[in-house]
Amino acid sequence: MNQAAIETHGLSKSFGDIAALRGLELNVPRGSIYGFLGRNGAGKTTTIKLLLGMLRPDAGRFSLFGEAVDSEASSVAARRRIGFVSEGKELYNFMTVGQMIKFTRPFFPGWRRELEEKYLELFRLPRAKSLPKLSKGMCTQLMLLLAMARGAELLVMDEPTSGLDPAMTEDILQALADLAADEGVSVFFSSHQLAEVEQICDSVCILDEGQVVIDGVLDDLKSQYRRILAVFKSEPPDSLAALPGVDHLRQRGRTASLLAHMDVDAVVERIRELGAISVEVRPVTLKELFLDHVRGE
Amino acid sequence: MLWFKAWLETRWRFAFIAGTMLFAWAAPLWAPLFHLRTPPGVSDSRLWMAVHLASIFLYIFAAIYLAGSGINSQTTYSATSGFHPSMLFTLSLPVSRRRLLFVRAGLGALQTGILVAIMAAYTVFQRPGGTTAPQFLVYLARAMVCTMVVYALSTLLACLLDEMWQFYSGFLCCIAAFVLQFRVSLVSWLSPLRGMSLISYPIGGPVPWAPVISSLLLTAGLMYASMLIVQRKEY
Numbered sequence: 262m263n264q265a266a267i268e269t270h271g272l273s274k275s276f277g278d279i280a281a282l283r284g285l286e287l288n289v290p291r292g293s294i295y296g297f298l299g300r301n302g303a304g305k306t307t308t309i310k311l312l313l314g315m316l317r318p319d320a321g322r323f324s325l326f327g328e329a330v331d332s333e334a335s336s337v338a339a340r341r342r343i344g345f346v347s348e349g350k351e352l353y354n355f356m357t358v359g360q361m362i363k364f365t366r367p368f369f370p371g372w373r374r375e376l377e378e379k380y381l382e383l384f385r386l387p388r389a390k391s392l393p394k395l396s397k398g399m400c401t402q403l404m405l406l407l408a409m410a411r412g413a414e415l416l417v418m419d420e421p422t423s424g425l426d427p428a429m430t431e432d433i434l435q436a437l438a439d440l441a442a443d444e445g446v447s448v449f450f451s452s453h454q455l456a457e458v459e460q461i462c463d464s465v466c467i468l469d470e471g472q473v474v475i476d477g478v479l480d481d482l483k484s485q486y487r488r489i490l491a492v493f494k495s496e497p498p499d500s501l502a503a504l505p506g507v508d509h510l511r512q513r514g515r516t517a518s519l520l521a522h523m524d525v526d527a528v529v530e531r532i533r534e535l536g537a538i539s540v541e542v543r544p545v546t547l548k549e550l551f552l553d554h555v556r557g558e
Numbered sequence: 559m560l561w562f563k564a565w566l567e568t569r570w571r572f573a574f575i576a577g578t579m580l581f582a583w584a585a586p587l588w589a590p591l592f593h594l595r596t597p598p599g600v601s602d603s604r605l606w607m608a609v610h611l612a613s614i615f616l617y618i619f620a621a622i623y624l625a626g627s628g629i630n631s632q633t634t635y636s637a638t639s640g641f642h643p644s645m646l647f648t649l650s651l652p653v654s655r656r657r658l659l660f661v662r663a664g665l666g667a668l669q670t671g672i673l674v675a676i677m678a679a680y681t682v683f684q685r686p687g688g689t690t691a692p693q694f695l696v697y698l699a700r701a702m703v704c705t706m707v708v709y710a711l712s713t714l715l716a717c718l719l720d721e722m723w724q725f726y727s728g729f730l731c732c733i734a735a736f737v738l739q740f741r742v743s744l745v746s747w748l749s750p751l752r753g754m755s756l757i758s759y760p761i762g763g764p765v766p767w768a769p770v771i772s773s774l775l776l777t778a779g780l781m782y783a784s785m786l787i788v789q790r791k792e793y
Binding site: 314337343347349350353354355364365366369404 | 566655
């Protein structure tokens, strides 16, 4: 029971000359809500498609709940434990809500009727309504219902709230958080909506150009990293960027903005020694962490 | 439930072709309204050959149309995407791709078979001078076997192309086979179109075993190739 929900080692995938993933190393703890962040084209959807067997890796391996997924049979077995909400949120337009549920149910022996009823009521989804007549938000809700009621141990969400209004987004995030808390379901939440990730995720991973650039428990990351604003009498010295513990440096005039981790006090001390006339240390937000790491400044 | 889904997504195609066949069946009812009569000097036998040739066209049309978009659940006419986004939901289900193809292609083949049987019965029993039951069964078997080549080819094309291109290229392949059978003796000898008696009288003569056997082998080969493509394809 201690195995990670998702574990990848050296996962790589290219499309022609474009490397979508380059040796991806992931460890998604079981029972966590794991935010998978990255810019468009960072490799988020490619990762999800690899996990679901829609793509095959060029190199590397991965396991779900400790079981290696390296063949079609193991992929089929893994998919019995996964609920998936795709970015496009498209289902079968020739079906009604009720038919969609009736179609999906037999694939999952652990289907939970009480959750089906609960979410039908919560999301106010009429069984008789045909899918083309549903709003995008209702389609998302139906996909969530289909993912949640199957008794999945892992929910894989690819931009689940894109295109939804704030109220609908809030309902969906709340439903996800409740499910994770009540049922112990692991959630792999791919998004570039940082506020949403910050709201519901306990762990995050930031992906950039197919590689993990930051990974960990969100609260730990926030406590490890600090924004240091230093003002100098003249141009900040070049050696600032080379200080141990400094991840990123931005300069504007006489002011330097540093993102630091590990022994921040020592970094502050060194900055003072380099001639800073004013040094301010602030906590960082997830947005700052994200921007500093994916911009590569 | 995959059969249920396959039926829902193909029922209108099936109804469309069945409607087309019904329209042909009802010719004695609507032909007089348009003053359509047999031209003088044309024998009933020649007229029946025209019905037979029209049937072949319908078999081919049914096979290409009902092969549809392969395991892709809905048509996409987008110039950029190769498959409908709902395909991601299908592929996330705990079902092997082989089973997806088996059900989708199986239902389409069944529908094609039913329509071919109905049209073959209509065609054969329109024949002047009557047809015996064994003659009908031979005609039906030949029509089925040879139509299934077209169906298998269309399924293979559907695994590779968008539905619109699958439809056009399916017909292009049939036209190419038709033209080549007049130019290349091997094609002529083995062509499924010859098996359907496109250019010979279809009832009473010896069974053209070469095209029938080649059709069976081709169908099996094409379906196997489709399965390999679907299993290896990346979405």
